[in-house]
Amino acid sequence: MVSQIIFVILALAGTALFAYNARKVIRNIKLGRAVNRTDKPQERLFTMLKVAFGQTKMAVRPVPFFLHLIVYLGFVIINLEVLEIVIDGVFGTHRVFAGLGGFYNFLIGSFEFLAAGVWLACAIFLIRRNVVKIKRFSGVEMKNWPKSDANYILITEILLMTAFLTMNAADVKLQALGAAHYIEAGSFPVSTWLVNLLPSNVDSLIFIERFCWWFHIVGIFAFLNYLPYSKHFHIMLAFPNTYFSNLKPKGQFTNMDSVTNEVKAMLDPSFVPADVAPGRFGAKDVQDLSRVNLLNAYTCTECGRCTSVCPANITGKLLSPRKIMMDTRDRMEEVGKNIDKYGVEHQDGKSLLDDYITREEIWACTSCNACVEACPVNIDPLEIIVELRRYAVMEESVAPASINAMLGNVENNGAPWKYSPADRFNWTQES
Amino acid sequence: MEFKVPTMAEMMAAGEEPEILFWVGCAGSYDERAQKITRDICKILHHVGLKYAVLGTEESCTGDPAKRAGNEFLFQMQAMANIEVLNAYNIKKIVTGCPHCFNTIKNEYPGLGGSYEVIHHTQLIQDLINEGKLKAEGGESFKGKKITYHDPCYLGRANGVYEAPRKALEVLDADLVEMKRCKANGLCCGAGGAQMFKEPEKGKKDVNIERIEEALSTEPQFIAAGCPFCMTMLNDGVKLKDKDQEVKVLDIAEITARANGL
Numbered sequence: 187m188v189s190q191i192i193f194v195i196l197a198l199a200g201t202a203l204f205a206y207n208a209r210k211v212i213r214n215i216k217l218g219r220a221v222n223r224t225d226k227p228q229e230r231l232f233t234m235l236k237v238a239f240g241q242t243k244m245a246v247r248p249v250p251f252f253l254h255l256i257v258y259l260g261f262v263i264i265n266l267e268v269l270e271i272v273i274d275g276v277f278g279t280h281r282v283f284a285g286l287g288g289f290y291n292f293l294i295g296s297f298e299f300l301a302a303g304v305w306l307a308c309a310i311f312l313i314r315r316n317v318v319k320i321k322r323f324s325g326v327e328m329k330n331w332p333k334s335d336a337n338y339i340l341i342t343e344i345l346l347m348t349a350f351l352t353m354n355a356a357d358v359k360l361q362a363l364g365a366a367h368y369i370e371a372g373s374f375p376v377s378t379w380l381v382n383l384l385p386s387n388v389d390s391l392i393f394i395e396r397f398c399w400w401f402h403i404v405g406i407f408a409f410l411n412y413l414p415y416s417k418h419f420h421i422m423l424a425f426p427n428t429y430f431s432n433l434k435p436k437g438q439f440t441n442m443d444s445v446t447n448e449v450k451a452m453l454d455p456s457f458v459p460a461d462v463a464p465g466r467f468g469a470k471d472v473q474d475l476s477r478v479n480l481l482n483a484y485t486c487t488e489c490g491r492c493t494s495v496c497p498a499n500i501t502g503k504l505l506s507p508r509k510i511m512m513d514t515r516d517r518m519e520e521v522g523k524n525i526d527k528y529g530v531e532h533q534d535g536k537s538l539l540d541d542y543i544t545r546e547e548i549w550a551c552t553s554c555n556a557c558v559e560a561c562p563v564n565i566d567p568l569e570i571i572v573e574l575r576r577y578a579v580m581e582e583s584v585a586p587a588s589i590n591a592m593l594g595n596v597e598n599n600g601a602p603w604k605y606s607p608a609d610r611f612n613w614t615q616e617s
Numbered sequence: 618m619e620f621k622v623p624t625m626a627e628m629m630a631a632g633e634e635p636e637i638l639f640w641v642g643c644a645g646s647y648d649e650r651a652q653k654i655t656r657d658i659c660k661i662l663h664h665v666g667l668k669y670a671v672l673g674t675e676e677s678c679t680g681d682p683a684k685r686a687g688n689e690f691l692f693q694m695q696a697m698a699n700i701e702v703l704n705a706y707n708i709k710k711i712v713t714g715c716p717h718c719f720n721t722i723k724n725e726y727p728g729l730g731g732s733y734e735v736i737h738h739t740q741l742i743q744d745l746i747n748e749g750k751l752k753a754e755g756g757e758s759f760k761g762k763k764i765t766y767h768d769p770c771y772l773g774r775a776n777g778v779y780e781a782p783r784k785a786l787e788v789l790d791a792d793l794v795e796m797k798r799c800k801a802n803g804l805c806c807g808a809g810g811a812q813m814f815k816e817p818e819k820g821k822k823d824v825n826i827e828r829i830e831e832a833l834s835t836e837p838q839f840i841a842a843g844c845p846f847c848m849t850m851l852n853d854g855v856k857l858k859d860k861d862q863e864v865k866v867l868d869i870a871e872i873t874a875r876a877n878g879l
Contacts (some may be wrong), residue, residue, distance in 0.1 A: 246802075437775025438724035442689045446729065449693040468687060495798075497805040497828075502821030550818040553685050553810030554770040559801055575687030589686050592814035597691055600677030601643040602814055611673040613645065613652040614622050614659075 193275035193403075200407030207414040211484060214522040218477040219465075223430040230429050233564070238428040243562040247491075253307040257343070260304035261421060264350070267297050271403050281357075284371030294372035298354065302376045305347040308340045315340075322490035327509040332417065332488055339418045346405050353398035355380035356391045363388055368395075420487035424563040427485040430478050431564035436555040439572060442467070468576025471537040472518045475573055482565040483515035492557035492567060498550040505550035507557035507567035513542035514570060539574050548574045549586055618656060620663050624673040625706045635670040637662075637741075638708045640722065642715035643678050644845035650852065651714075651845035657874035658714050658738050664879050665750045669712075675702055679721040686811040693729065696721075700731035710734040712741045714870070716772035716844045717809075723776070737772055739843050739869045743781040746788055756878030759789035764872075765796055765837040767828070767851060768803035769844035782843050785869045789876055794835040804828050808846035829854025833864065840866045 223230075236242050241258065244251040273282045284290055315323050315336060323336070354377035360368040365388050384394060413419045444467065447459035469475045492507035493499050499506050517538045524532045539545075551571045558566050578584050585593070592602045600607050628635055639662065645655040662669045680695030699722075703711075711733050713719040723735035736744075745751035753759070764786055772778045779800045786793055798804040807817070807824025817823055829851060832840050840855070842848045851866045867875075 435720075435724050435776050437720040437771050439684055441693070441725060441728045445689045445693050449690065449697060452694075453697060467689070495802070495804075497807060497824040498818070498820070500804075501807075501817075501824050501827050503818045504820075505818070546818050549815070550820075551810050552770070552805045552807060552812050552824065554805035555774040556770075556802075556805065559774050572685075572687060576689060577687075579687035580690060585686065586815050588815035589811060592811065593683055593686065593688050593691055596678050596680070596683050596695065600695070601647060602678060602682045603643070603647055605647045607674060607677070610646045610676060611624070611671075613641070613647075613655050614618050616618065616656065 187278070190276060190278045196404060196407060197272065197275065200410060204410050204414075207411065210522060210526075211414055211419075213525075214518050215477050215480045215484065217473050217518065217521060218475050218480040219473075221476040221478055223432075223478055226433060229433055233431060233433070234425055234429040237431075237562070237564055238424040241562070243560075243564075246560075253310055256300070256303040256307045257311075260300040260307075260347075263300055264297050264304075266293065267350075268403070268406060271399070275403060280367055281369065281371045284369055290371060291373035294354070295375050298351065298374055298376040301347045301350050305344055305351075308343045308347075312337065312340045312344075322494045325490065325493060325506055325508070327506060327512050328488070328490070332512065335416050335418075336488070338412075339416065342405065342409055342412075346402055346409070349398040349402040349405065351377045351380060352384075353395055353402060356384055356395035356398065359384055359386070360388065360391050360395060363391070365392065417487045420485050420563060423481065423485040427481055428564050430481065432478075432566060432569075436558055440569075442576075466577065467580035468578070469570070469573035470539050470577045470581070472514060472521055474577070475514065475538075475570060479514065479566070479570050479573070480518055482567075482570075483511050483518060485563055486511040486515065486565055487563075488512060489562070491560040491562065492565070495556040495560045497552055497554060497556065503546075503550040504544065505547045510543060510547070510567040510570055511565060514538060517542050539577060543574060545578065545584075547571075548578070549589070618659070620659075622659050623670045625670045625675065625708075626673070628670045629706060633668075634707065636668045637710045637712050638703070638706075639669050639671045640679075640711050640713040640715075640718050641671055641676060642713060642718040642845065644849075645714040646676070648845060648849070650848060654845065654848070654868040654870050655714055657868070657870045657879065658712075660874050660879040661738075661742065661745070661751070661870060661877075664877060665745055667745075672702065679718045681717040681721040682811045682814060684721070684725070685809070692725075696726055696729050696731070700726060700729060703731055703733065708733055710736075712736050712738055714738050714845070716769040716775075717846070720771040720775050737778060737781070737843065739772070739782040739785055740778060742785040742869060742873050746784060751873070751877065753788045753790070753873075753876040757875045759791040759839075759872065759876055761790070761792055762839060763792045763794055763835070763837045764789070764839045764841050765794050765832055765835045766799075766841040766843075766869075767796070767806065767832060767847055768800055769842070769847050770803065770805050770809050772843055773803050774801055782841070782869050785873055786841060789872070791839075794837060796831050796835055798831060804831065806844075806847040806850035808850050813846045813849070825850035825854040826857065829858055833858060833860060837864060839872070840864060841869055841872060842866055843869050 241255060244254055270283050274280055314320050354374050357368060358374045358377060359381050361370050384391060450457045451459055466474050472480060488508055490508050496505065496507050524534055548571050553568060555568060558568055595602050595604050599605060641655050644651040677699055678695055679699060680692035684692035711722060716737055719735060719737045766782055766786060805824060806828055840851055842851055848866060848868060855861045855864050855866055
């Protein structure tokens, strides 16, 4: 009975804490500008099912695709087992679904294979990161917390799977010994191999079984609450992120309505502008970005596929699309903490541009969309880069001198080079 | 040129309307290397007897480089002025010689009042081949020649046009070799996003060198391009690698014109 109460308290506390932090995340995302991404719900749903649920964009790289698929399936399917664990925890039952008979055996058997697969995949992931040191996982932005974060996630998953399999192994042995409460149920194709490693004493076995049971479920609640602080948040946010992703051609940049009004008024003095909220042109800080940009930042799991295909990054420039996303998230969380501490009006004198992302980075982008194409969850770093450029150019008139010269030429000659418009049709004369 | 390139102003004065407007673009108008491509596109249009026209001196920058550089004001000023000209001429269909113009007019002009059917010249060539109006005969033979095609970002990833340029090359019966990074995974030439007009930021090497090394690793006789900016970047790369005698960078339009003896 005591353990049931402790379990219920833990479960409620774990869920409540997560809800509390999730609300903060939602508040932070809502710092951004509202943007209409609710059109074409069917196409959006299809995109989500295909890209997030179906993992189609992962398939480009077969090895990580396969390993990640195991972990993903493990996460989704083993959660069915968590349902049983929660019911057992609340009502003090043991393997409450055992009544399903053969199907239950099938389920537990598949969970065991998946758990072993997840264990192995995570071990390989750790080796890829820390021993083989795959280039994609390095870079200036991948030091300190991001590096540890990745390892913590993998180690936690290995520990959870170890606990799950050890718990089952102890259970098998207890079932074989005919211990009270441990009914004969389930099929244990993997944990059977661990049985001989365990003691034969019933009390020790019960201790091991209970310890692993608690470790596993408390671990899951703890992991749930780790998500909002971690890149691992993608396991949830990949779904809304793909749902709200851009459905238009990648080359199409947004036309700014606020600018359209001013340009129309300039061309036609009698034009009455539509009601558009005045604001900053482009983005200096996270509040100037759209909510989708900010959701993108929380969704990023720092896999580095974007950076590994970025022509600027490949050729040694400072720009890394992954860093753009990580900086946006870090700044957003900083602004969020300021709001918690000092209220909404507080200004800390810092901004995304310059304090996090440098001018050198934004001007190195070729807008080639390779990063957008590479992202397995449809994150768009390019849009953020363009918004930062818009701020630099339109609010500050600060750009590389050659860019200013080009803009001057377009304005004066209708071409990016210094040629006369009168000579525009001279190409018919072969030289 | 052996024939006169008709302008919209002349057509309108004669009370005629073209089937298609050829949007030349700034590079195609002023850049010496790109001017050759422009003339070859006209030769193709003339050869198949398509009723076309150009804007001539009435054309102006689409605003693309301004938009990619973040100057939305300048972009919209250019766009609205161009849309006014295009709408005044009652333009329905446009073929561009440049993927940047293509992307801008096709995707970003409709929101500002300019809706047209817009195709890139490689798509026009594909259509003409499909309709049987254009073949690869009467000119230089590319049979068995090794050609690798470089996907321009604003044609490929930006708008999903991967097949049209390849189709134009397939009729040549040439030996098409793909680079490792091609189609959706194609590597930029380094000129996009207004990079064409500025020096690159400091780094280990230039993007066009990275790309040309990959192109040359396929040991091609020709590198096919579909964008005047890519053309500049790839040509510079080939020259820097001292390969400009063995390897020629040609636009799909130039290859098509050559194959047809135009």
